[in-house]
Amino acid sequence: MNVLLRNPRREIQMPGPTSVSKLLKQLNIVPESVLVICNDELVTRDAQLRDEDSIEIRPVVSGGA
Amino acid sequence: MKCRRCKSPAVIDVRRHNAAFCKDCFNHHCTEQVRRAIHDFKMLQPEERVLVAVSGGKDSLALWDLLLKAGYQADGLYVGLGIGEYSNESGRFARDFAQSRDLKLIEVDLPQQYGFDIPTGSEAARRAPCSACGLSKRHLFNQAAIDGEYDAVATGHNLDDEAAVLMGNVLRWEEGYLARQYPVLPASEGFAKKVKPLVKLGEREMAAYCVLNGIDYIIEECPMAAGNRHLGYKEILNQLEEQSPGAKTAFLTGFFDRAHQRFADVAVEERQTLQPCAHCDAPTTNDVCAFCRLQVRATGITIGTTS
Numbered sequence: 001m002n003v004l005l006r007n008p009r010r011e012i013q014m015p016g017p018t019s020v021s022k023l024l025k026q027l028n029i030v031p032e033s034v035l036v037i038c039n040d041e042l043v044t045r046d047a048q049l050r051d052e053d054s055i056e057i058r059p060v061v062s063g064g065a
Numbered sequence: 066m067k068c069r070r071c072k073s074p075a076v077i078d079v080r081r082h083n084a085a086f087c088k089d090c091f092n093h094h095c096t097e098q099v100r101r102a103i104h105d106f107k108m109l110q111p112e113e114r115v116l117v118a119v120s121g122g123k124d125s126l127a128l129w130d131l132l133l134k135a136g137y138q139a140d141g142l143y144v145g146l147g148i149g150e151y152s153n154e155s156g157r158f159a160r161d162f163a164q165s166r167d168l169k170l171i172e173v174d175l176p177q178q179y180g181f182d183i184p185t186g187s188e189a190a191r192r193a194p195c196s197a198c199g200l201s202k203r204h205l206f207n208q209a210a211i212d213g214e215y216d217a218v219a220t221g222h223n224l225d226d227e228a229a230v231l232m233g234n235v236l237r238w239e240e241g242y243l244a245r246q247y248p249v250l251p252a253s254e255g256f257a258k259k260v261k262p263l264v265k266l267g268e269r270e271m272a273a274y275c276v277l278n279g280i281d282y283i284i285e286e287c288p289m290a291a292g293n294r295h296l297g298y299k300e301i302l303n304q305l306e307e308q309s310p311g312a313k314t315a316f317l318t319g320f321f322d323r324a325h326q327r328f329a330d331v332a333v334e335e336r337q338t339l340q341p342c343a344h345c346d347a348p349t350t351n352d353v354c355a356f357c358r359l360q361v362r363a364t365g366i367t368i369g370t371t372s
């Protein structure tokens with residue numbers, strides 16, 4: 001699975017199939033702090049991800065006043 | 066997961082509501098939360114003209130979209146902060162949104178019109194960038210609303226922003242800030258009304274709203290945000306939320322419902338000491354307002370030499 005991460009923007013490879021929850025756990029990411037987009041579609045925590053899917057993990061936390 | 070309302074496949078889960086939604090029902094959820102926030106806190110009347118402070122980020126663009134959908138007459142205000150490529154890019158997102166929908170976007174440029182940008186200004190004034198930035202934005206939003214005779218300034222502060230700010234204010238028992246932390250601040254002499262219609266929606270919901278509705282926004286974080294106190298509070302609050310969904314809402318709404326009123330006398334005291342800034346006329350508790358003092362320190366001008 002190709003996984004796009006942001007801030008800074010980088011791509012990593014992760015083994016599939018897996019679920020969104022498991023992927024986030026593996027990457028040590030708090031689910032509340034991101035959206036997961038699978039092949040341009042927003043997906044929920046229980047969604048299954050296939051090895052050929054293209055995933056974006058998009059942070060939603062912004063700083064500032 | 067299935068949509069709570071219509072049982073079709075869900076695209077987003079909102080744990081604090083113990084719910085998941087499909088796209089249409091999620092849009093309904095967002096519209097409804099904004100409608101309730103406006104209603105519960107008596108933020109806006111249907112005929113009022115609103116100036117939306119747009120940064121090019123997810124919250125402000127989603128807010129603008131939601132206010133228009135709710136039928137408000139809402140124009141946008143973009144403030145160029147001079148934060149390098151980040152400002153150029155965020156300005157593009159704000160302009161593209163306005164242009165594609167044929168909306169009015171007012172622009173104010175800090176470097177061009179006031180002679181300083183946030184990175185150099187904050188350094189010269191020895192202030193944290195977000196503190197210099199925040200006070201500049203508040204000043205310029207208010208000024209633009211008064212100049213344009215808008216009934217209110219709407220900002221995209223969401224549930225997470227407000228919970229993080231509350232945490233900061235409580236940790237230091239900042240009575241003055243606590244007195245002023247509320248989703249609506251009525252207009253008063255020299256101040257336009259301020260409203261925060263997204264207080265019932267989390268930032269994850271706002272990002273999802275943009276993704277689902279094809280609203281392009283700047284995803285990259287402002288380079289000056291690193292190390293910002295509020296980011297740390299958000300991290301802690303999100304960990305809490307993970308263990309006990311609804312914790313953030315309980316913290317924030319509990320404050321609005323039960324604690325905010327207890328700081329009312331502090332707010333009254335502060336209001337009584339307000340006077341017009343000697344330089345720009347904005348209300349301030351000092352002779353010269355914080356924005357003008359920042360400008361003086363950032364640019365080296367002496368008060369009275371600029372218009």
Ligand code: SF4
Pocket residue numbers: 063064065146183194195196198199287288289290
């Ligand atoms: S992160 Fe700080 S400096 Fe950057 S835009 Fe937000 S408030 Fe301004």
Ligand SMILES: [Zn+2]
Pocket residue numbers: 068069070071072073086087088089090091
């Ligand atoms: Zn539905």
Ligand SMILES: [Zn+2]
Pocket residue numbers: 342343344345346347353354355356357358
């Ligand atoms: Zn002033």
